[in-house]
Amino acid sequence: MDPDAQIAFIVFGAITMITLFSVGITNMRKMVEARHKVxxxxxxxxxxxxxxxxxxxxxxxxxxxxxxxxxxxxxxxxxxxxxxxxxx
Missing domain, CATH: 1.20.5 (Single alpha-helices involved in coiled-coils or other helix-helix interfaces)
Incomplete structure (x- = not known):
């Protein structure tokens, strides 16, 4: 695998992980807000x-x-x- 492909693979993986993490945090925040909403x-x-x-x-x-x-x-x-x- 050439170095450009390795960098692209690492960048793609990092972006995917950040996206999934932010979606998870957003969903958790919404659940907590809904639970504590009076x-x-x-x-x-x-x-x-x-x-x-x-x-x-x-x-x-x-x-x-x-x-x-x-x-x-x-x-x-x-x-x-x-x-x-x-x-x-």
């Missing part, structure tokens, strides 16, 4: 879940206080059910 809808869902967790913590805390004071505990489900659903 949409307003997701943000609203997260805030709603945080509120529900706070409500549950409050209900459990109140239940523990009622048990410690010897009172008849109120069911957690009754405490967390919105008033419009409690109308019998």
């Amino acid at each position: 949409t307003p809808q997701n943000n609203e869902e997260i805030n709603a879940l945080r509120y529900e967790v706070q409500e549950l913590r409050g209900a459990v805390h109140d239940l523990m206080l009622q048990v410690e004071m010897g009172e008849k505990p109120v069911q957690v489900a009754d405490r967390l059910t919105p008033p419009e659903f409690n109308k019998h």
Whole structure:
């Protein structure tokens, strides 16, 4: 193989490797961005879940206080059910 062909082969290989590497990096970057992208809808869902967790913590805390004071505990489900659903 003559020296010009060797140089052409090395240059072609280097360009191919650089191209494949850059395509791979670009695809990885897009995947990471898509994974960490927070949409307003997701943000609203997260805030709603945080509120529900706070409500549950409050209900459990109140239940523990009622048990410690010897009172008849109120069911957690009754405490967390919105008033419009409690109308019998």
